Amino acid sequence: MKYEVIEDDGFNYIEAGKGETLVLLHGLMGELSNWEPTIDYFKDRYHVLVPILPIYELPLLTLGVKSLAKYVHKFIKFKKLGQVVLIGNSLGGHVGLVVTAAHQESVKALVLTGSSGLYENAFGGSFPRRESYDYIREKVAFTFYDPAIATDELVDEVFKSVNDRSRVIRILALAKSAIRHNMSKDLSKITIPVSLIWGKQDKVTPPEVAEEFHQLLPNSELNWVDKCGHAPMMERPEEFITYLNTFLDRILLK
Secondary structure, eight states, X not given: OOSOOEEETTEEEEEEOOSSEEEEEOOTTOOGGGGHHHHHHHTTTSEEEEEOOOTTTSOGGGOSHHHHHHHHHHHHHHTTOOSEEEEEETHHHHHHHHHHHHOGGGXXXXXXXXXXXXXXXXXXXXXXXXXXXXXXXXXXXXXSSSGGGSOHHHHXXXXXXXXXXXXXXXXXXXXXXXXXXXOTTTGGGOOSOEEEEEETTOSSSOHHHHHHHHHHSTTEEEEEESSOOSOHXXXXXXXXXXXXXXXXXXXXXX
């Protein structure tokens, strides 16, 4: 990762650029590097922030989508940001939805890509067998349309996480929290602009999830990225950035 992680008052984050603020939220197994092409492109025009979600730091008893959303809102207040654009992948999208539903006055627009909140099929519907590296590779590859995106480095990181007992407990707690915290009844209240940028071949949050989000969010647009799985900003960064840039131009520069 070429960007320095800043540690300040209990928050860890990447910060680059000036202008309107974009807050990028990573997923449960996501890394900050997943957002690197997005940061590279937008830092010359926008103020880009990528907080590290405290998945492994918050007290286990309170760990869940709501506690992560509270953390993000505290981070927005700490940075004195005013209104921001929240951009979330997977669990990060779900956290962004919860923040928006509770504090719509703080969010100018929302971008969801492969977001949980309605349905997800994490790890292909099964818990990873920790002892099997090949099994972990298979399940990481399940996330993408092109299995080559599941590099050794990425597989190593996930393998390390699922072989750490304390991390596994937290991953499971968050996954269960995401399933319990279904957002379907809250989405009609989110009236700010929302852009859905979705992989057509996403097997974790399949296309019908994007279509349901689009139906339930009153001010949403739906953009498809072909030959792409659960993380468009990683697998098809140019197309993801094109859709995001068009949306931001319409929302922020009008």
